[in-house]
Amino acid sequence: MTTQEILKDAKNAKSYLATLGAVEKNKALCAMADALETEYDSILAENALDLDAARGTVSDVMLDRLMLDQARIKAMADGIREVAALPDPVGRILTQRTTADGLMLKKVSVPIGVIAIIYESRPNVTSDAAALCIKSGNVCILRGGKEAYRSSHAIVNAMKNGLTKAGFRADIIQILDDTTRTGAAELMKASGYVDLLIPRGGAGLIRSCVENATVPCIETGTGICTVYVDQYADQAKALGIIENAKTQRPSVCNAEETLLVSRDIAKEFLPKLKKVLVDDRIAAGRQPVELRLCQEALAIIPGTPATEKDFDTEFLDYILAVKVVSCVKEAAEHIAQHSTHHSEAIITENKENADYFTAHVDSAAVYVNASTRFTDGGKFGLGCEMGISTQRLHARGPMGLEELTSYKYVITGNGQVRK
Amino acid sequence: MTTQEILKDAKNAKSYLATLGAVEKNKALCAMADALETEYDSILAENALDLDAARGTVSDVMLDRLMLDQARIKAMADGIREVAALPDPVGRILTQRTTADGLMLKKVSVPIGVIAIIYESRPNVTSDAAALCIKSGNVCILRGGKEAYRSSHAIVNAMKNGLTKAGFRADIIQILDDTTRTGAAELMKASGYVDLLIPRGGAGLIRSCVENATVPCIETGTGICTVYVDQYADQAKALGIIENAKTQRPSVCNAEETLLVSRDIAKEFLPKLKKVLVDDRIAAGRQPVELRLCQEALAIIPGTPATEKDFDTEFLDYILAVKVVSCVKEAAEHIAQHSTHHSEAIITENKENADYFTAHVDSAAVYVNASTRFTDGGKFGLGCEMGISTQRLHARGPMGLEELTSYKYVITGNGQVRK
Numbered sequence: 001m002t003t004q005e006i007l008k009d010a011k012n013a014k015s016y017l018a019t020l021g022a023v024e025k026n027k028a029l030c031a032m033a034d035a036l037e038t039e040y041d042s043i044l045a046e047n048a049l050d051l052d053a054a055r056g057t058v059s060d061v062m063l064d065r066l067m068l069d070q071a072r073i074k075a076m077a078d079g080i081r082e083v084a085a086l087p088d089p090v091g092r093i094l095t096q097r098t099t100a101d102g103l104m105l106k107k108v109s110v111p112i113g114v115i116a117i118i119y120e121s122r123p124n125v126t127s128d129a130a131a132l133c134i135k136s137g138n139v140c141i142l143r144g145g146k147e148a149y150r151s152s153h154a155i156v157n158a159m160k161n162g163l164t165k166a167g168f169r170a171d172i173i174q175i176l177d178d179t180t181r182t183g184a185a186e187l188m189k190a191s192g193y194v195d196l197l198i199p200r201g202g203a204g205l206i207r208s209c210v211e212n213a214t215v216p217c218i219e220t221g222t223g224i225c226t227v228y229v230d231q232y233a234d235q236a237k238a239l240g241i242i243e244n245a246k247t248q249r250p251s252v253c254n255a256e257e258t259l260l261v262s263r264d265i266a267k268e269f270l271p272k273l274k275k276v277l278v279d280d281r282i283a284a285g286r287q288p289v290e291l292r293l294c295q296e297a298l299a300i301i302p303g304t305p306a307t308e309k310d311f312d313t314e315f316l317d318y319i320l321a322v323k324v325v326s327c328v329k330e331a332a333e334h335i336a337q338h339s340t341h342h343s344e345a346i347i348t349e350n351k352e353n354a355d356y357f358t359a360h361v362d363s364a365a366v367y368v369n370a371s372t373r374f375t376d377g378g379k380f381g382l383g384c385e386m387g388i389s390t391q392r393l394h395a396r397g398p399m400g401l402e403e404l405t406s407y408k409y410v411i412t413g414n415g416q417v418r419k
Numbered sequence: 420m421t422t423q424e425i426l427k428d429a430k431n432a433k434s435y436l437a438t439l440g441a442v443e444k445n446k447a448l449c450a451m452a453d454a455l456e457t458e459y460d461s462i463l464a465e466n467a468l469d470l471d472a473a474r475g476t477v478s479d480v481m482l483d484r485l486m487l488d489q490a491r492i493k494a495m496a497d498g499i500r501e502v503a504a505l506p507d508p509v510g511r512i513l514t515q516r517t518t519a520d521g522l523m524l525k526k527v528s529v530p531i532g533v534i535a536i537i538y539e540s541r542p543n544v545t546s547d548a549a550a551l552c553i554k555s556g557n558v559c560i561l562r563g564g565k566e567a568y569r570s571s572h573a574i575v576n577a578m579k580n581g582l583t584k585a586g587f588r589a590d591i592i593q594i595l596d597d598t599t600r601t602g603a604a605e606l607m608k609a610s611g612y613v614d615l616l617i618p619r620g621g622a623g624l625i626r627s628c629v630e631n632a633t634v635p636c637i638e639t640g641t642g643i644c645t646v647y648v649d650q651y652a653d654q655a656k657a658l659g660i661i662e663n664a665k666t667q668r669p670s671v672c673n674a675e676e677t678l679l680v681s682r683d684i685a686k687e688f689l690p691k692l693k694k695v696l697v698d699d700r701i702a703a704g705r706q707p708v709e710l711r712l713c714q715e716a717l718a719i720i721p722g723t724p725a726t727e728k729d730f731d732t733e734f735l736d737y738i739l740a741v742k743v744v745s746c747v748k749e750a751a752e753h754i755a756q757h758s759t760h761h762s763e764a765i766i767t768e769n770k771e772n773a774d775y776f777t778a779h780v781d782s783a784a785v786y787v788n789a790s791t792r793f794t795d796g797g798k799f800g801l802g803c804e805m806g807i808s809t810q811r812l813h814a815r816g817p818m819g820l821e822e823l824t825s826y827k828y829v830i831t832g833n834g835q836v837r838k
Contacts, residue, residue, distance in 0.1 A: 015755065015779060015781070019778055019779060097800060099793075099799065099800055100798075100800070101793065103789055103793060105799060105800070112811050112812070113781075113811060191629065195811050195812075196811070210633060211610075211633055214629060216635075216811070218812075236834075237833075237834035240834060240836055241834065241835075241836055244836030248836070248837055336434065354831075358829045359438055360434060360438060362437070362529065363827065364828060365827070365828045365830060366827060366828070366829050367830045367831075367832065368829075368831045368832065369831065369832045369833055369834055369835075370522055370831070370832030370834070370835040371835060371837050374518075374522060374830065374835070374837055375828075379518060379519075379520065379837070380518065380524060380828070381516060381518055381519070381524070391635065392531050392532060392615070392635070393531070393614075393615060393637075393813040393825065394812045394813040396825055396827060397827070406811040406815055407815055408782065408783055408784070408785060408815060408816070409784045409785070409794075409799070409815075409816050410785050411785070411786045411787070412773075413786065413788045414656075414789075415653070415655075415656035415659060415788055416788075416789040416793070417659055417660055417662075417663030417664075417667070417790045417792070418663055418790050418792035418793055418798070
């Protein structure tokens with residue numbers, strides 16, 4: 001199908017899906033999950049073709065991301081069932097009041113409409129995104145990466161078959177056949193068809209959406225996350241948090257990229273840091289962290305001299321940019337200049353400095369004495385996650401089901417007119 | 420100042436304003452209000468120059484919109500004081516929970532940052548928008564119409580003088596010197612500087628913003644509002660509501676533009692409609708409403724034959740497009756096709772049809788037995804209004820102070836790391 005046909009089909013399916021009740025939507029989700037498990041052999045066959053084509057042209061990490069097996073398909077199906085088990089985000093009464101004119105005014109949550117998701121190579125995003133959209137009453141248009149073309153289409157076909165068998169319309173899930181830039185560009189410009197565009201991927205994709213989209217778009221993901229170790233830090237806590245934030249999973253957006261250390265404790269703290277992130281890891285046979293140090297830190301411990309660019313880089317790797325600052329105020333200023341407003345942390349036992357940091361640091365998630373790695377829909381208790389918004393409008397931080405809804409006002413009167 | 424300098428100044432003022440407390444912001448607002456009253460003579464002098472330049476080139480209605488006098492300036496100052504008296508929308512704890520990891524997670528409302536407002540000729544929007552922004556902790560960049568250039572600048576100067584005298588930074592209010600299209604275009608493309616763009620004006624301005632803006636933008640205003648008179652309507656109520664929705668103030672976005680009438684009652688109802696909107700008004704010496712009728716309505720009462728375009732037009736005038744439909748379902752379908760999703764109403768005493776209408780009509784405000792004219796921040800109990808959003812993201816319907824805030828998560832732990 002052409003992208004234009006897909007857009008029209010999606011728009012057509014909107015009011016059908018928006019008026020399905022919670023019980024019906026959950027039945028639809030379970031049918032999709034069952035179908036993934038029933039049709040796993042055809043999904044694996046298509047996935048094998050994707051893997052064959054990708055082998056030799058992409059890294060092993062990428063190949064692993066692309067690879068499906070029966071256990072991974074089972075996990076995808078279980079993921080859909082978990083979404084089904086969450087509370088319905090549609091139809092919540094957000095506020096209710098009787099106005100001065102005697103009107104009963106209700107603010108009720110409703111689906112956004114058609115959500116387009118542009119993502120990269122992981123096939124599980126396909127089922128994940130579709131489940132979150134359907135649960136929140138939104139028709140989805142998926143546009144996956146070209147490496148996963150056959151896998152994503154097989155997953156969507158299975159889910160559509162499940163829907164049809166259970167008596168639901170299958171057009172509530174759409175997938176773009178066009179995986180070129182043209183397909184993505186058409187989605188970005190589909191005013192009147194796409195109510196929300198969510199790009200999930202690297203900085204280039206997100207920038208392209210922000211610059212080119214005429215449809216509403218939510219920026220997700222890019223995280224230059226900072227940990228500031230205050231002079232009043234419990235240094236053992238600080239080391240534990242930094243090790244976790246930097247090394248537990250360096251490739252994700254909530255991993256730490258920058259460390260700021262108070263000058264008052266730098267001479268004492270930086271050697272401990274080097275021990276934890278470099279020496280101990282080498283001794284344990286684990287990958288050490290490359291420390292990119294400002295001049296002042298470099299006078300205390302050995303490492304790579306940092307360039308200014310290092311403080312504006314999302315490494316997504318075992319690399320940490322380190323800078324000595326005078327105080328919490330300078331830390332907040334550095335963050336205002338360099339961070340992507342995703343997640344930042346202060347490590348301190350001093351309430352005043354903690355309060356200053358949480359008031360002045362303007363990021364989606366601001367931590368006191370905890371790892372930035374907690375910025376996650378599951379960890380925040382949202383039950384699931386469509387992505388992490390780094391913008392300020394509509395949704396900020398992890399986006400769960402409620403963040404995939406809008407609202408409308410329903411006003412009931414008995415003939416009132418405005419005077 | 421160049422637009423680029425203004426953008427930099429605005430960004431610089433963000434963190435200063437965001438961390439002012441409620442008491443300080445209210446003091447700043449009162450100082451602005453007082454200064455408007457103190458400096459009214461210089462404002463009136465500049466307004467006289469605007470009026471001189473405009474006379475002969477714009478309509479009398481436009482001239483009246485542009486005109487200021489002492490009473491209107493007093494009303495602007497009082498408007499600012501009313502905003503000061505509203506609750507602070509910043510720092511509200513939206514949710515609070517302890518997570519499974521023992522983290523205290525708070526979702527707290529924060530300012531959006533820098534809000535740019537592009538508006539047309541009414542000078543009072545200048546003080547109104549500035550007050551709403553400051554109360555919600557947002558730096559504003561105002562860009563008024565060129566006809567009101569001198570008036571708007573005089574109003575801004577007075578407010579800035581008030582701020583300075585009271586010990587506040589004056590750069591929290593910015594006004595563009597450039598009233599050409601270039602100035603507006605620079606605002607639309609000011610990624611990293613403008614956090615939200617709100618166009619307030621005609622359909623052309625809004626479309627231009629939606630098509631060209633790379634910064635987040637909220638569409639406001641355009642309203643092709645519909646009233647559907649169901650076969651179960653109380654027809655006296657229906658007539659009162661339609662007269663109000665169409666004629667009380669036809670030039671505003673929440674005025675009715677389209678009337679749908681159930682076929683079951685069309686023969687009985689349409690003659691009454693003509694009496695109320697045409698005959699009685701002529702008899703009373705008031706402007707009658709031009710009825711643009713579908714073929715079926717035209718067979719019942721005289722009027723202008725409607726073209727298809729009439730059902731897609733925001734007349735903002737004493738004109739009403741009228742169409743006979745079979746039932747509530749066809750009414751909802753017509754609305755889905757033609758409305759701008761602003762405000763729609765059903766007039767019925769039948770609960771089932773009312774429920775169908777409120778469930779299936781996807782507009783910011785959906786009424787049962789009340790006039791669409793109630794869609795207004797003040798009438799909804801929001802205390803004020805920055806505009807009426809017709810889009811689905813972030814804010815829908817009247818935007819008050821809360822809709823001018825974003826949120827962030829503040830998470831407090833005692834050393835937690837992610838496993």
